[in-house]
Amino acid sequence: MCGIAGIYHLDGAPINLAQLQRMAGLLRHRGPDDEGFALFNTQTGAALHLKGPDSPPGVDLPDMRTVSEQPLVNLGLVERRLAILDLSPAGHTPMTTADGALTLCFNGEIYNYIELRAELVTLGHAFRSSGDTEVLLAAYRQWGEACVQRFNGMWAFALWDAQRRVLFCSRDRFGVKPFYYVKTPTLFAFASEPKALWASGLIPPQVDEIILEDFLAGYEASRLDGTMFANIRQLPGGHSLSISEGAFVIKRYWSLPVNPDIGPAQPDDGPAQRVLELLTDAVRLRLRSDVPVGTCLSGGLDSSAIVALVNVLMQTEHGIPREQLGARQKTFTAAYEDHVSDERRFAQIVVEQTGAEWHCTFPTAEGLRADLERFVWHHDEPPITTSMYAQWCVMRLAREHGVTVLLDGQGSDELLAGYLPFDVWVSQLLRAGRWRQLWRETLAIRRVGSRSLAGVLARAVAYQLPSAAQRWVQQRWSGRMTGLRAGVAERAMRRRRHAFPPETYAHLPSHLAHLTLYNLPRLLRAEDRNSMAFSIEARTPFLDVRLAEYISQLPAVYRIHAGWSKYVLRRAIRNLLPSAIVWRRDKKGFVTPEQAWMRALRPFWRELFHDRPRLSDWLDVGLVRKMLAAESTPDASIMGANLWRWGAAEVWLRQIERCA
Numbered sequence: 001m002c003g004i005a006g007i008y009h010l011d012g013a014p015i016n017l018a019q020l021q022r023m024a025g026l027l028r029h030r031g032p033d034d035e036g037f038a039l040f041n042t043q044t045g046a047a048l049h050l051k052g053p054d055s056p057p058g059v060d061l062p063d064m065r066t067v068s069e070q071p072l073v074n075l076g077l078v079e080r081r082l083a084i085l086d087l088s089p090a091g092h093t094p095m096t097t098a099d100g101a102l103t104l105c106f107n108g109e110i111y112n113y114i115e116l117r118a119e120l121v122t123l124g125h126a127f128r129s130s131g132d133t134e135v136l137l138a139a140y141r142q143w144g145e146a147c148v149q150r151f152n153g154m155w156a157f158a159l160w161d162a163q164r165r166v167l168f169c170s171r172d173r174f175g176v177k178p179f180y181y182v183k184t185p186t187l188f189a190f191a192s193e194p195k196a197l198w199a200s201g202l203i204p205p206q207v208d209e210i211i212l213e214d215f216l217a218g219y220e221a222s223r224l225d226g227t228m229f230a231n232i233r234q235l236p237g238g239h240s241l242s243i244s245e246g247a248f249v250i251k252r253y254w255s256l257p258v259n260p261d262i263g264p265a266q267p268d269d270g271p272a273q274r275v276l277e278l279l280t281d282a283v284r285l286r287l288r289s290d291v292p293v294g295t296c297l298s299g300g301l302d303s304s305a306i307v308a309l310v311n312v313l314m315q316t317e318h319g320i321p322r323e324q325l326g327a328r329q330k331t332f333t334a335a336y337e338d339h340v341s342d343e344r345r346f347a348q349i350v351v352e353q354t355g356a357e358w359h360c361t362f363p364t365a366e367g368l369r370a371d372l373e374r375f376v377w378h379h380d381e382p383p384i385t386t387s388m389y390a391q392w393c394v395m396r397l398a399r400e401h402g403v404t405v406l407l408d409g410q411g412s413d414e415l416l417a418g419y420l421p422f423d424v425w426v427s428q429l430l431r432a433g434r435w436r437q438l439w440r441e442t443l444a445i446r447r448v449g450s451r452s453l454a455g456v457l458a459r460a461v462a463y464q465l466p467s468a469a470q471r472w473v474q475q476r477w478s479g480r481m482t483g484l485r486a487g488v489a490e491r492a493m494r495r496r497r498h499a500f501p502p503e504t505y506a507h508l509p510s511h512l513a514h515l516t517l518y519n520l521p522r523l524l525r526a527e528d529r530n531s532m533a534f535s536i537e538a539r540t541p542f543l544d545v546r547l548a549e550y551i552s553q554l555p556a557v558y559r560i561h562a563g564w565s566k567y568v569l570r571r572a573i574r575n576l577l578p579s580a581i582v583w584r585r586d587k588k589g590f591v592t593p594e595q596a597w598m599r600a601l602r603p604f605w606r607e608l609f610h611d612r613p614r615l616s617d618w619l620d621v622g623l624v625r626k627m628l629a630a631e632s633t634p635d636a637s638i639m640g641a642n643l644w645r646w647g648a649a650e651v652w653l654r655q656i657e658r659c660a
């Protein structure tokens with residue numbers, strides 16, 4: 001896990017080493033263990049490899065600080081390394097092949113690197129290190145750009161192929177690891193975080209008003225390659241790009257399969273057994289580490305399943321690194337004195353069953369206020385909810401207890417209908433004329449009680465309306481976006497309808513695939529920033545490509561059945577965890593006492609929106625001020641979630657203003 005960056009002057013102009021050093025400095029939190037630079041003249045083939053002041057003893061390279069003259073190079077790669085596999089100097093990056101033909105800067109983990117290395121050895125490749133970076137280089141040499149199809153992991157990398165004179169870049173299938181870039185006719189620059197691009201002096205920070213409007217309205221970004229910066233793009237998950245002096249090509253190499261079938265009225269247990277096998281192996285691979293490993297534990301189904309599986313593997317697998325896990329696995333939980341948000345009683349059940357070592361952190365409004373500037377700065381964009389701050393606190397707690405790798409349940413909600421889209425499921429049954437099954441599911445939804453039955457049925461019926469009528473119904477929601485200027489709400493809703501057209505609600509699998517495409521990336525971005533702020537690698541077993549593809553190709557009934565979301569997962573782990581966890585009815589979704597926090601922060605919000613608000617072009621500032629000045633609490637007149645988004649965006653805009 002690392003921070004990577006690079007500058008490529010396509011016109012051959014020399015790069016400024018000071019800019020590369022500034023980029024490396026801005027990314028130090030992502031990789032405090034090592035620092036490396038690889039410099040190239042793409043015309044002559046000359047290359048220079050350097051270490052930095054944070055490189056450990058044993059890295060036998062010249063120090064960047066000893067370079068007295070500006071070398072004539074037009075391509076520079078930099079990496080800040082968080083050492084996870086192969087902690088020796090042999091793991092130094094950027095890594096170059098013995099013949100100097102290939103050089104790689106790489107952020108992420110290839111979890112199946114041991115299996116790939118064994119295959120590559122049979123094909124004649126030799127290895128000098130024990131980690132996954134050299135395996136990636138050999139895989140590219142063997143299979144070219146198609147090598148990414150063989151990887152099971154998370155990655156963002158840039159690989160310089162000196163023979164082809166091509167810079168090949170790629171991002172993992174779901175976009176777990178970030179890759180931001182700037183492209184002009186003469187410049188290509190990339191980095192793990194936007195701040196490294198504009199802080200280098202290459203470009204100024206400029207707000208993308210379209211993406212900002214989407215955020216303020218509470219929607220996902222309407223462009224998959226968009227960022228909150230007008231002059232910075234991101235490579236979407238499942239895409240690669242190649243660039244040379246004469247070409248710039250972006251290609252999609254993977255997409256999540258979708259099975260639109262409803263499936264049998266009574267699902268069998270075969271898929272549940274297969275899900276258990278795949279999830280177990282996904283956890284097994286993600287325990288590969290040369291540094292301490294822990295697990296996030298919210299008390300929900302996903303994190304509890306991971307903790308239970310780690311416990312099983314620790315007892316049955318001799319290859320599990322016990323020296324990194326400890327005698328008992330370490331778990332980390334965000335807890336609250338507010339009983340509505342607190343899930344400790346469920347986490348405790350899991351801890352008691354597994355014997356895990358349990359650590360709790362207690363996020364508060366006061367802590368959020370104290371951390372707010374640093375929290376927003378690390379995220380590069382306004383964090384979407386206060387839940388992100390709870391995750392921030394969990395990562396900090398793990399770092400305080402010496403853990404460098406954390407397993408987490410991210411991705412399960414999108415794959416397995418964890419957001420309880422019963423309306424889409426009922427709509428699919430209605431369209432298909434599955435009346436008997438529709439009646440049973442309706443009764444089950446009422447019995448389980450996870451969602452209002454009246455609301456579910458009303459939305460399901462609305463999905464049967466013609467597209468124009470559905471658009472009219474959606475348009476009525478703009479009136480509920482109190483505080484936003486009318487034009488802002490209307491434009492955001494129009495883009496939302498384009499990203500989520502009526503056909504995406506036609507059946508459950510299509511809807512979930514769209515959530516994976518649009519909603520999941522912003523959650524993964526937040527997890528990346530929260531974890532890397534404390535130099536922690538977060539790993540997501542549910543996004544194992546084998547597991548994700550298998551689940552996505554199951555009929556819809558395995559996602560929701562008998563009023564239960566994540567049905568196939570519940571069946572898969574029913575013998576691993578107590579029924580109180582497996583069949584929980586109260587889906588919380590990693591919540592915080594957000595409304596109470598917004599009340600506590602009201603004096604700060606008043607001051608923030610009184611002092612020349614930077615959001616004046618998007619918010620009805622007079623109305624917002626009136627709401628904050630009223631005796632009634634903010635959540636009585638404005639949703640706490642909205643107030644958080646607007647406040648976070650205001651803080652972010654002021655930070656950008658100071659850096660411009």
